Amino acid sequence: MPELPEVETIRRDLEKQLAGLELSRVDVLLPKIFQGDPKEVIGAKVKDVWRRAKILGIDFGNGRTLIFHLKLTGQLVFAPDNGDGVTLGHPIPFAGTELPAKTTHVVFHFDGHRLFFNDLRQFGWVKVIGSDQKGEIADELGVEPLSKEFTAELLAEIVSKTKRPIKIVLMDQKKIAGIGNIYANDALFEAGIDPKRSAKELTGEETKRLRDAIVKVLSEGLKYGGSSAADEAYIKPSGEPGGYQKRFRVYQREGEKCPRCGGTIKRVNLGGRGTFFCPGCQK
């Protein structure tokens, strides 16, 4: 699922691919996922591609901005336009090689290229806003974990305010922005902390370890171009998968050996979500 490293990978690719291109046409195939008027961005040129938490934004020269949330199964695929549609060199999850596919909900036409928004589960969305409204989105979200503002002190302050399980807190976008299930599980393993622990009970030493672990796993996710595990939809705009799934520490590794102590990785349910950890070395 697209979390901070996946969305940032998409952003970096799209920034190069879309630079200076003019949007000539928008096909909205599933109206409920598109909010606002697509006509407001037609004829405008791409000015900037940005990310905040798991939200991706495309600023246009006319003062309008497209924002996307990929939720669980959203995909953005950028490919040269050969007329009616696009044939990819390799199949992508839930869409195959021919685009638009059944899961394609919006098609953005640029000079000689198309950007496809696909989403199997239809939880994701696209919205047209004024570029001056970007701040309203940012204000509702917590600290960016890969920014210099994300210090051990700030994390200590965040965890001190709630008794909820630490894993739930890591995934709370209003507190820390961009961490989802994959990186929450792996960061807690890296820090040696049990995901069920009450946030406010963490010691200063544990908070420091956790801060470093979050930065480490997110940076590693980014380095490998995100995570494209089995049954996950995420791919880069080119259609290529990421590589972090090969480096999962505990995520989706129930029953396997713990890479640190050799114990067995367990799965429990926390806040309705699959939670993976090693009882042997996460205390």
Added chain:
DNA sequence: AGGGGTACCTGCGGGC
């Protein structure tokens, strides 16, 4: 106000 529960949606695995 923090926190718990539920809906949104589709494909798939398990059970019979």
Added chain:
DNA sequence: TGCCCGCAGGTACCCC
């Protein structure tokens, strides 16, 4: 074989 049920999962929204 094939159908049906239940489940996964990020976030918004409702309610206590």
